[in-house]
Amino acid sequence: xxxxxxTGLLSRSIVAGVxxxxxxxTEVPGADELFMMAWKRIMPNLDPPKTPLAFTRLRPSSISxxxxxxxxxxxxxxxxxxxxxxxxxxxxxxxxxGQMGILPGHMASISELKPGVLTIHDENxxxxxxxxxxxxxxxxxxxxxxxxxxxxxxxxxxxxxxQNRLVxxxxxxxxxxxxxxxxxxQIGVDVLVALNSALSE
Amino acid sequence: xxxxxxxxxxxxFAAPIISPQPxxxxxxxxxxxxxxxxxxxxxxxxxxxxxxxxxxxxxxKITKAMKMVAASKLRAIQTRAxxxxxxxxxxxxxxxxxxxxxVKKNVIVTISSDKGLxxxxxxxxxxxxxxxxxxxxxxxxxxxxxxxxEKAKAQLxxxxxxxxxxxxxxxxxxxxxxxxVSVLADDILKNVEYDALRIVFNKFQSVxxxxxxxATVLSPEVVEREAESGGKLGELDNYEIxxxxxxxxxxxxxxxxxxxxxxxNAVLENACSEQGARMSAMDSSSRNAGDMLDRLTLTYNxxxxxxxxxxLTEIISGASALEG
Numbered sequence: 001x002x003x004x005x006x007t008g009l010l011s012r013s014i015v016a017g018v019x020x021x022x023x024x025x026t027e028v029p030g031a032d033e034l035f036m037m038a039w040k041r042i043m044p045n046l047d048p049p050k051t052p053l054a055f056t057r058l059r060p061s062s063i064s065x066x067x068x069x070x071x072x073x074x075x076x077x078x079x080x081x082x083x084x085x086x087x088x089x090x091x092x093x094x095x096x097x098g099q100m101g102i103l104p105g106h107m108a109s110i111s112e113l114k115p116g117v118l119t120i121h122d123e124n125x126x127x128x129x130x131x132x133x134x135x136x137x138x139x140x141x142x143x144x145x146x147x148x149x150x151x152x153x154x155x156x157x158x159x160x161x162x163q164n165r166l167v168x169x170x171x172x173x174x175x176x177x178x179x180x181x182x183x184x185x186q187i188g189v190d191v192l193v194a195l196n197s198a199l200s201e
Numbered sequence: 202x203x204x205x206x207x208x209x210x211x212x213x214f215a216a217p218i219i220s221p222q223p224x225x226x227x228x229x230x231x232x233x234x235x236x237x238x239x240x241x242x243x244x245x246x247x248x249x250x251x252x253x254x255x256x257x258x259x260x261x262k263i264t265k266a267m268k269m270v271a272a273s274k275l276r277a278i279q280t281r282a283x284x285x286x287x288x289x290x291x292x293x294x295x296x297x298x299x300x301x302x303x304v305k306k307n308v309i310v311t312i313s314s315d316k317g318l319x320x321x322x323x324x325x326x327x328x329x330x331x332x333x334x335x336x337x338x339x340x341x342x343x344x345x346x347x348x349x350x351e352k353a354k355a356q357l358x359x360x361x362x363x364x365x366x367x368x369x370x371x372x373x374x375x376x377x378x379x380x381x382v383s384v385l386a387d388d389i390l391k392n393v394e395y396d397a398l399r400i401v402f403n404k405f406q407s408v409x410x411x412x413x414x415x416a417t418v419l420s421p422e423v424v425e426r427e428a429e430s431g432g433k434l435g436e437l438d439n440y441e442i443x444x445x446x447x448x449x450x451x452x453x454x455x456x457x458x459x460x461x462x463x464x465x466n467a468v469l470e471n472a473c474s475e476q477g478a479r480m481s482a483m484d485s486s487s488r489n490a491g492d493m494l495d496r497l498t499l500t501y502n503x504x505x506x507x508x509x510x511x512x513l514t515e516i517i518s519g520a521s522a523l524e525g
Contacts, residue, residue, distance in 0.1 A: 034301035043332045049401065049415040052463075053298045056290055075291065079379035079465050082287030095443055110295070111443030112451060135458060137295050140439070145291030147462070149379065 059143060072104045073143045074120065076129070078151045088122040091144060093136050094194075100136075108140040115191040117154065117198040118146065128154040130198055132191055159199050166192040247508065250501040254494060261490035267318070268483035275408070275476035281377075282405060282469040288462045289416070296424065296437070296459070300417045304396035306345075307337040308366070310389070310464075311357070312402040312471045313350035315370055320478035322403045322471075323352040325413050330401050333415065334361070337399075347389055349468070366393050373472060379465050386461040396423050400463055405473035409481060416467065418460045421452040 032051060039048040074091050075084040091102045094116025113136055118129045134148035169188035176182040311330040313323045330346065330353070337344045347367045348354045354368050367389060375381065389398075398418045403411040419427070425448075428437040442451050 032299055032301050035299075038301060038336055039332070042336055046328060046332060047413075049329050049413045050404065051298050051300050051414065052289060052293045052416050055286075055404070055414075056293050059294060075287065077287040077291065079285055079288055079462070080281070081284050084287055096446075097443055100443065107441060108439050109441040109443050110451065110455070112446070112454060135455060137291055137440075139294070145294065147288065147291055147458070149383075 059139075059141070070104060071142070072102060072106075074146065075144070076118070076146045076148070076151060078131075078134075078148045081151070083151075086120075086122070088120050090121040091146075092117075092119040092121075093146060094118065094131070095136065102136075102138055102144050104142040106138050106142070106144075109138050111136050111138075113146075113148065115194040117194075118148075118151070128198070130154055130157060130195060154198060157195060157199060162192060162195050162199065166196060247501060247504050250497055250504060254497045254501065257490050257494050257497065261487050261494065264483045264487040264490065268480050268487065271476045271479040271483060275473060275480065278377075278469065278472050278476065279405070282466070282473045285466045285469050289459070289466055292459045292462065295440075296419070298417055299419075299427070300399070300415060302397055302417065302419060302423065302427065303342075304419075304423055305342055306394055306396045307333075307342065308345050308347055308389075308393050308395040308398050309333050309337075310347045310398060310400045311349065311353045312400065312467055313348070313353035314471070314475040315351045315373065316475075317352060318479060318482060319475050320482040322411055322474055322478045323350070324356070325411075326401050326403060327353050327356045329413050329415065330357070331361075333399055333401065334364070345393065347393060372468065377465075377468055377472065379461075382465045382468055383461040386457070386464045390457060390460065396420050398460060400467050402467040402471040403474035405470045405477060408477045411474040411478060414467075414470075416463050418456060418463055421449060421456050424452055424456060425449065 032053065035051070036048055071087040071089065072091060074086050074088055075082070076086075077084065089103075093100050093102065093111070094114055095111045096114045097111075099116070100111065113131060113134045115132045116130070118131050120127045120129075129148075129151045130153075131146070131148035132150040134146065136147075137145040139145075166189070169185055169192055173182065173185035173189055176185050309330050311326055313326050334344045334346070344364070346357055346361060346365045347369075348357055348365055349369045349372055351370050354365075354370065357365060369385065372385075397420065400416045400418070402414060402416075404414040406412055424437070442448050
């Protein structure tokens with residue numbers, strides 16, 4: 001009985017939130033109604049599994065065009081670390097089309113990233129990370145999600161070893177025979193060239 | 202007790218006269234066991250009880266050691282699992298999570314452990330996978346399994362052998378890292394045709410609580426279909442795709458990346474749950490062994506005292522018979 005009451009509440013909140021962008025609003029994350037009902041029909045004795053919706057963190061609600069947030073909320077996530085809900089002024093990401101600057105109120109977009117430097121401007125601080133490709137989502141409520149497979153602060157990169165590896169990969173590229181080897185060597189060269197230019201900035 | 206002693210006395214009169222062997226405690230306890238068994242009195246010989254006590258004590262030591270090992274492994278892997286939790290949040294924020302999506306080809310990826318003695322988490326995963334399979338099979342729909350880990354493989358092979366596409370074991374031979382999991386995800390995506398992937402694992406909430414969870418990843422075609430039809434993914438069209446590639450290529454990269462991120466988190470969470478479940482299973486096992494040891498000690502003392510009493514009554518009755 002309690003479960004039915006709570007599902008009633010959830011469905012009401014979902015209906016109420018329909019005019020907001022669903023996945024970036026402040027409504028309480030609930031479960032997928034259809035799934036729950038189908039599960040209960042087939043397996044009444046087993047509790048249904050939780051879904052990621054139950055574990056998502058709340059996000060700021062979408063704001064109308066007239067009322068743009070003053071700061072950008074940025075989440076930088078990688079498989080080994082996360083750095084979330086920082087309020088900053090501007091972020092520059094290395095998209096495949098070049099360096100892209102993101103300010104609060106930027107239009108919603110999805111962009112792929114290439115290896116390069118991610119710069120975060122927060123008042124007068126400038127923090128640089130080197131990221132090795134990934135994706136960046138910008139939502140219309142001034143929330144930017146940047147997912148990278150590796151994100152290291154620039155200070156931790158050792159210039160000498162970068163030079164050595166660059167020489168090594170250039171050699172591999174010139175001596176590569178199969179397409180696969182060429183592709184692998186090319187990827188290595190791309191990443192190291194980007195690292196090199198990042199360090200020299 | 203006294204009646205039993207007198208009865209035993211009656212039988213014993215013959216024994217010392219016929220076989221003049223030195224009365225030693227072992228012999229008396231063994232023969233007393235036989236006599237008592239013959240008389241229907243329940244008791245165990247001290248030798249047998251002592252052997253049991255030794256083995257139970259060894260079991261207690263082993264399970265305590267296994268609990269310590271599991272606790273240390275848990276500590277190592279828990280920080281990594283918590284750091285990886287932020288990885289799939291943006292994907293759920295963008296693409297939503299719709300386990301009720303209706304597709305033709307479902308693939309259920311069940312994550313389990315290789316080693317046993319970890320409580321009921323593997324059985325729960327298998328139960329949930331079977332339920333998802335039942336939910337998603339019908340006239341036009343089909344679902345296949347991809348199994349990670351020996352334990353789920355053993356359980357699923359029994360009744361769904363023809364539905365298993367891929368079996369992957371020995372995942373934790375080397376410490377888990379993203380590269381390994383992304384290669385694995387790539388393998389799965391290449392070899393299995395899918396419209397929706399459902400990953401079943403145990404999410405680690407605390408050392409005593411593991412929640413079975415099912416995460417859904419859709420293929421790029423299904424994402425486009427859902428985006429066009431409206432509903433949860435309808436807002437996806439408002440997002441501008443930066444870059445020179447077409448929308449479908451970007452969507453494909455996106456879904457593949459999503460799958461590898463969700464898999465990485467799922468594998469880490471399952472490993473944490475496995476160590477936590479093993480800790481609590483070994484803990485309850487050592488506690489049970491301790492209880493059993495207490496009970497056996499009491500039985501042992503009682504048996505020992507009973508045999509001493511028997512000795513004494515024999516000697517005293519023999520002496521009084523000689524006197525009188």
